[in-house]
Amino acid sequence: MVLDLSKVRHCDILTQEIKDSFGGFLTESLNPAFLSELLTALPEAAVLRSPDERRPYECDGLSAYRMLPGVVVLPDTLEQVRSVMELCQAYSVPVVARGAGTGLSGGATPHPEGVLLSMARFNQILSVDLLACTARVQPGVRNLAISEAVAAHGLYYAPDPSSQIACTIGGNVAENAGGVHCLKYGLTVHNVLAAEVVLMDGEVIEIGGETLDQPGYDLMAAFIGSEGMLGVVTEITVRLLPTPPTAKVLMAAFESVEEAASAVADIIAAGIIPAGLEMMDTPAIIAAEDFVQAGYPRDAAAILLCELDGTQSEVDAEMEAVSALLLECGARSVNIARDESERERFWSGRKNAFPAVGRISPDYYCIDGTIPRRALGEVLKGISQLASEYGLRVANVFHAGDGNLHPLILYDSGKPGEFERTEALGAKILQLCVSVGGTISGEHGIGLEKIDQMCVQFGQNELEQFHLLKAVFDPNGLLNPGKAVPTLARCAEFNAMHVHKGKLAHPELPRF
């Protein structure tokens, strides 16, 4: 089969046709002069060329999208990263940076003609400042490793994505990662203070800083969540928080999803910000209970898990207030974990919900959208309606406190057409989120996965500004091309454009 490679560079998403058509000999298709310069700039062992060596990098956590990278590089110094970027700029070669590859939206899906830049060897914690409560780390340091390194000093790093044992802080920065504790302690953007960044032309800039306000435009916030499209982060300063002296969890069971949803809104409206406020519906409860026997009521329509942390007296006072509120909102039972082992048992069901769902279905697809808390009940009902329309089952297990939904669509990739139907249902769910004033992402990013839905989320003016901003940092569009921000042409093809204050412009999108 003859493939027009020019299509790949310029298409704004990798089509299935292109995905299918690469055999694995792409390093050979790279410019030999470029490769030879790369091998001069980096030790030979840091440049992976054979298909077998490149295979482990062909996808991130969104494994439905696979693409063998042209070449994989594993630099271990700033100078080497700069050389890679300078060479890519000189030869117009696309670059995709990668942390641990645990991302769920395809942000690190490689480019077949490009360099996959793994930051795995940047794995040092450079310094910890106990007075300022900050740590300076390299991007390849694992999220949990930071908390482990400072635990003896009574400190921790707050954002805790489910993948925290494996994912790296560099990937967290790229995707603005969240987690259970982000309701109270914020996302990555609220917990990263400064970074050293290599730009596409090899220039190094330092952005952010340890002080509260920074002069100049806030490039730090723009970089966090930019999915590797503005530059490559080579050093990160994170904020460390004191470990709370006490944490307690309660579980409340409800006869209806709507009551549970309205209880969530009421807790936050009462001015209580729990350390975590999670919700699971019946399918998720049953799957988790069958898997780890967490003590969940299998006949409840929904449960809420609410963790409160702080001083003992503060936690006691808030526990009382939350319990009263939950009962007022119609909870049929409220159980406060009596001790640490019961607390861990309550959490075990939530923490194992994804693998638990994996046991009851050959495959599942995790959607990530965010909605205003007041719309929780309405949207959960809408999801269940859409699921019946598409003939698919959905289990809901999510960060209810910040309105961040994670519907898990159960499907069987062995059945022809079922994955496509699953993708279509996922897209409808995200559009539903947008239609109630929410967004198509909570914490997983856009990547390749949700690029069409960006056309629903944003209008032409906003997308144009995004492209202009991108061009400032990467005028030739070499950094992670085709991710995160769709072209206007793509949106026109997708035939959906613009939501204004919760109203969808396109008539075919679902309304509830």
Add this chain to the structure above:
Amino acid sequence: MVLDLSKVRHCDILTQEIKDSFGGFLTESLNPAFLSELLTALPEAAVLRSPDERRPYECDGLSAYRMLPGVVVLPDTLEQVRSVMELCQAYSVPVVARGAGTGLSGGATPHPEGVLLSMARFNQILSVDLLACTARVQPGVRNLAISEAVAAHGLYYAPDPSSQIACTIGGNVAENAGGVHCLKYGLTVHNVLAAEVVLMDGEVIEIGGETLDQPGYDLMAAFIGSEGMLGVVTEITVRLLPTPPTAKVLMAAFESVEEAASAVADIIAAGIIPAGLEMMDTPAIIAAEDFVQAGYPRDAAAILLCELDGTQSEVDAEMEAVSALLLECGARSVNIARDESERERFWSGRKNAFPAVGRISPDYYCIDGTIPRRALGEVLKGISQLASEYGLRVANVFHAGDGNLHPLILYDSGKPGEFERTEALGAKILQLCVSVGGTISGEHGIGLEKIDQMCVQFGQNELEQFHLLKAVFDPNGLLNPGKAVPTLARCAEFNAMHVHKGKLAHPELPRF
């Protein structure tokens, strides 16, 4: 005197020569076709042309810098703002947006050939969402008016600049305003969720959103603190917080500034984030005490005021911990306000410190820099050394908890050369802040005032990125030209460039 107007447009700061040379007839110097189109787009009463009408707009809170604007417009609809921007773009006329004019760094100093765009008539609170704890407001709404409007619901808007009774939320967004409570509750950037913005070409974009994570690049953070150089904000969604049930304040007195400074660092390092942690030195204590009899010890080298808020039991527990820490750090006395009236008395000295200093000196100049807390003692000593070198007195009253210094330089504008010496001392103090790893701004912004110090703060790479980013939103450089980000040529003239990790590149800058 013949003035070369082309100089004004293209110079990157208004020189004294230019400042002195305008008489007040500049509206006449604007393009008549532009003026006539402006008068078609806006009601005649919304276009101020006579020198007397324009006079009140000639400066903001940095009143040492004055400039009569070419014309003042007071739009009251989005459509009118768009028309003003479109016309300015078409005729290449500079635009300076203005809130209440309380800014302290000259961010709203007018352009003599340009439009001063007052947002004063955008003064409506559009809606309050009690479930989401947010309010949608127009930019001309006063900071305090938001808290007043929602107080009955037990909510408030946290950032509290000293000028909060007068300053507007639009100006707060432009300068990323702070205040006493920002240590615990964050700056404007942490409390504003979304905005509607008119770009230089009249396009309207919506940035940010009420959900925790937003897809696309984080333009919201880039806009906050961009000093009106990227666009004009026409609507703002702010986060509201529940009013804490209890607040208590203590005052600790110290025999040395260094001990007080080290106590500040120790409190934060212990994991306690007070609602406010303020410090005053002897000159500030005496001035305040003479003015309002707050009960401060006139013979102390420094006092700390520490406010804790939360539930009663939480506040009690933290009060105890902080008191013990302060005594360990060498406080000679710790007084906890016994009741609300004593609490208000303790605060009255701090809140009136600026006018109190105004009573003992014909003029004072308020500097705004931020340093790592661990450097507090060292920098305060350095400031006092520099003050003697320059033969000027300095009173220190500042947000110690977040390292945000406000040295007040006392001077007499009647004495020839004293203001210039004051400006020079201020610059040295800011450079000292940078040399210990701090920044030249805490909460007042850069504006005209600190544009030279930006050359010390940032290197060429960072400044280039700032200019490129600016060009995305305003390719012709019409929005607030000459503010906030210096040209590289200017930095070369200033003969200082780049600080790398707290090390100043330029040998003449002060070192301690």
